[in-house]
Each structure stands twice: as C-alpha cells, then as structure tokens.
Amino acid sequence: MSILISGLILFFAAHVVPMRPALRAGLRTKLGEMGYKAAFSLVSLTGFALIVYGYGEARMAGSPLLYDPPVWLRHVTMLVMVPVFVLLVAAYAPGGRIKAGVKHPMVLAVKIWAVAHLLANGDQASVLLFGAFLVWGIVDRISLKRRGDIGGAAIAVPSKSGDAIAILAGLALYAAFIVVLHEWLIGVPVV
Structure with missing residues (x-):
C-alpha cells in the first residue's frame, strides 16, 4: 500500500503546481519552459507508474x-x-x-x-x-x-x-x- 500512497503523493504534488500560479511561474523562470515541462512530466509519470504498480500490488495482497x-x-x-x-x-x-x-x-x-x-x-x-x-x-x-x-x-x-x-x-x-x-x-x- 505504501507504493500506491507514494505514487499518489508524487502524482498529485506535480498536479497541484498549476493550481498555484506563483509557484508555477517561479518554477518556469528557474527551470525554463522546457525544463518545467520535463520536470512536470517526469514527476507525473513516475507517480503514475508507482500508482499503477502499487494498486496492482495492493490488490494482489488482498486489500x-x-x-x-x-x-x-x-x-x-x-x-x-x-x-x-x-x-x-x-x-x-x-x-x-x-x-x-x-x-x-x-x-x-x-x-x-x-x-x-x-x-x-x-x-x-x-x-x-x-x-x-x-x-x-x-x-x-x-x-x-x-x-x-x-x-x-x-x-x-x-x-x-x-x-x-x-x-x-x-x-x-x-x-x-x-x-x-x-x-x-x-x-x-x-x-
């Protein structure tokens, strides 16, 4: 279950950034547009992979x-x-x-x-x-x-x-x- 929770935290941490315009603008300034998009994508995909794996693991373990x-x-x-x-x-x-x-x-x-x-x-x-x-x-x-x-x-x-x-x-x-x-x-x- 901890992998699923970690994945959810990582995935939603990335998806909360666009909700905070000042934070998003700061990250875009610091990383550049392409750097921001790359970081957002990497964190989102990593979180998503952990969600998929963690959910499957939890189901197999008998949630x-x-x-x-x-x-x-x-x-x-x-x-x-x-x-x-x-x-x-x-x-x-x-x-x-x-x-x-x-x-x-x-x-x-x-x-x-x-x-x-x-x-x-x-x-x-x-x-x-x-x-x-x-x-x-x-x-x-x-x-x-x-x-x-x-x-x-x-x-x-x-x-x-x-x-x-x-x-x-x-x-x-x-x-x-x-x-x-x-x-x-x-x-x-x-x-």
Whole structure:
C-alpha cells in the first residue's frame, strides 16, 4: 500500500503546481519552459507508474474490504462510464459544443470516473485511489474557477464536427475498454 500512497503523493504534488500560479511561474523562470515541462512530466509519470504498480500490488495482497457494493452497482458503473470517454475525447477534439459547455471536460471525466469506480469497488486500495482522484478533481475545478480559467468556453466557434469526433471516438474507446482494454491494461475484465 505504501507504493500506491507514494505514487499518489508524487502524482498529485506535480498536479497541484498549476493550481498555484506563483509557484508555477517561479518554477518556469528557474527551470525554463522546457525544463518545467520535463520536470512536470517526469514527476507525473513516475507517480503514475508507482500508482499503477502499487494498486496492482495492493490488490494482489488482498486489500481489506471497507464496504461490499451490490453487484447491480457494476452495471450502473458501466452506464456512468459512457460519458467519461466522450468527455476525454472532447478535451482534445477540435472545437465542439461539448468542450465549450463543459469548459473542462478532462476534469469532469476524472470526477465521473472516480465516482463510478467508487460505486463498484469497496476495497481499501480502490477507495484510496479513486477517492484521491475525486478529491483532486473537485479541488482542481475550484482552482480553475478561482483563476478565471474558462477552458473550452474560450473556443470562438464551437463546431459540430468536434462533437461528432468526441461522441464517435469516445463510444469506440468505451467499447474497446469493455471488450479488451480494461482487462489488458488493468487486469480486471469488465464483463
């Protein structure tokens, strides 16, 4: 469990820096733009690798059960996950009303993903992992609002093609996760 916790601390330490504009500006000045991006990426990827390894290790060791969700919540989770993939693609698709309306589709996707997985997983490692991402998503959204970051709302002309890309690619990615990717990447079959 200590590897998972270390990974979460490292990952979120990197992701808190953008929430602190003065700290971020100081690091950019000290390291340069490319140095800042390299350091951010290195710390984030190291934290992410520790999260993945630590979560797998905790699951294999038999993480204590904090609550036992009913089986039907797994079906709810599968349904709630559909917009997550659309939002993930919308965050990077060109234009689109989804991005303009949601403002920060990636942050919303992370929060929905975390809640959905908390519905289906009651072991200590899962609660720690998904709970940490949910808390980060809430704090990040509040931070973005306070900083006046309007995200996707800054797009001048939302395009229907951006929405079509987000919906079609998001649904295709969702289907791929259901059929093969979740088991291949996470080690747990969805169905």
